[in-house]
Amino acid sequence: MKNVSFFLFLLLIIPFSVNGQTLQEKLGYPADAKLLIIHGDDVGVSHSQNQASFDAIKNGLVTSTSTMVPAPWSAEVAQMAKEIENPDIGIHITLTNEWLHYNWGPEAGREKVAGLANSIGHMYPSCAEVSEHASPEDVEMEVRSQIQTAKAMGIDITHLDSHMGCMFFGRPEYLRVYVKLALENKIPAMINRELYQGLIQPNPDLFAGINVDKLPIIDQIIMADEEAYEKGMDKFYTRALKNLPAGVHVILIHLAFDDQEMNAVTAGHDSFHAPWRQQDYDFFTSEKAKKLIEENNIKLITWREIGKVL
């Protein structure tokens, strides 16, 4: 995910409730509990990302991940998941292919969802291009195909989220598809209160026929942006953990090793590239992060746990 710095509302401390009870209370915790999902995005793209993310789940602090089904290494995710008890793996809905020379096309096939494939059959690099070309029907068919393939790979899908946020920042109808397919599959979709209050709640017509009250809404999505990377990831994550308010929060991180494969994949990019991802791995497998979580009374949870209240 990129360009979502407006998601960063670290100072919002008013507990959010849709039906009188906060999500943390629905999950069986007190209203002042600080619940956190540490989510490693983007598995499935490279072996480097798979290795780093699963290592950080097994030996570090990462609680959850979500897989990019159309990407070349997605079958390995299903294999690696077998080594973990109750793995928390969602679908990182993938409508884009942002890397210069490392490509994939839509899971449903370039002819079936023509709006999601460029002239050589690959996905477009940006959400803006997706919105320009892909109908909500294309997107729905593609998401269904990604869910179907993940199940065929043997993944017990715990949640939906959205690579680069295209389901949120694309056409408003994409968000309807996102909400609809989460409820249909009886799994949560990552939605924070800002998305809910800004796009879902005020658009009853768009969500007609969908029981949005059944959605679990989290408080914050916290993610490092270019500025955070420049100023130092350690500083950014330390501050995020120290200032975490009561509520249910997700930190989105992007783990990989700064190795030859990852540098090849992310060549030509100066953000979300190999060294950036190595820093995410380093911080969330560190003793320092472990202590920060303990000292600040942060309780790590999973989407699987949230899914149970649906």
Place this chain on the structure above:
Amino acid sequence: MKNVSFFLFLLLIIPFSVNGQTLQEKLGYPADAKLLIIHGDDVGVSHSQNQASFDAIKNGLVTSTSTMVPAPWSAEVAQMAKEIENPDIGIHITLTNEWLHYNWGPEAGREKVAGLANSIGHMYPSCAEVSEHASPEDVEMEVRSQIQTAKAMGIDITHLDSHMGCMFFGRPEYLRVYVKLALENKIPAMINRELYQGLIQPNPDLFAGINVDKLPIIDQIIMADEEAYEKGMDKFYTRALKNLPAGVHVILIHLAFDDQEMNAVTAGHDSFHAPWRQQDYDFFTSEKAKKLIEENNIKLITWREIGKVL
């Protein structure tokens, strides 16, 4: 390509001619000329293979390559080709996906050519499985799609050949598709005299309506197998170059670096894996190989040159 050791007829020295004139003579060389294409297979699969192959074209002895269009790094091949004058790049027709956790599906889309995709949408790992599931119609549609995509990527296709030899060792009708599409595109398809005399010539019904006399037939396809690898690639290639008879020959090699990416891609395999490919790179960029070619009066040619006599 694997399991093609029966291709290795290093001692065949009777010049082959279909219409009274040998291919080397048609190309403007004397009948006793030793013409050789040094062909780097499998570009498009990884950045490591692309880098090693193009480096060996620019700085080593490799004259030709062919790209695996459905694989993740195929767009980079088109980019790298721009750095070379008259690059000799064919379609390495890809019907399989033999790596454990690094996958791709058919270029035409899993629903359009259902016989070429397994239950999770990836290609099958072996030619035998392809033959079991894929109709000749599936294969024709897929090859057309790979040709179309390569052209859309900007590749000036000089020839066809076949990854793992599935077009040769699969259903006999696949070979008809191979020959038909080469002639239709006015480019050579890699066919040696053994394939011609064993499968094409004795099956006039299968090739009805196709002017097989227009095919340029090469003498030998030389490729290292597991035994050659065990005994030493240097020894195998040295012998091949020293004993090369008059005629038109292709040495198929598989270049990559023995790096982290390539080891990840080829994990679980003990042939055609990263160290094997590094040895191919090392030999065909060496001063020793250069001298062997000079000392044995071997003339390096390309498929582009052969294509001109069509």
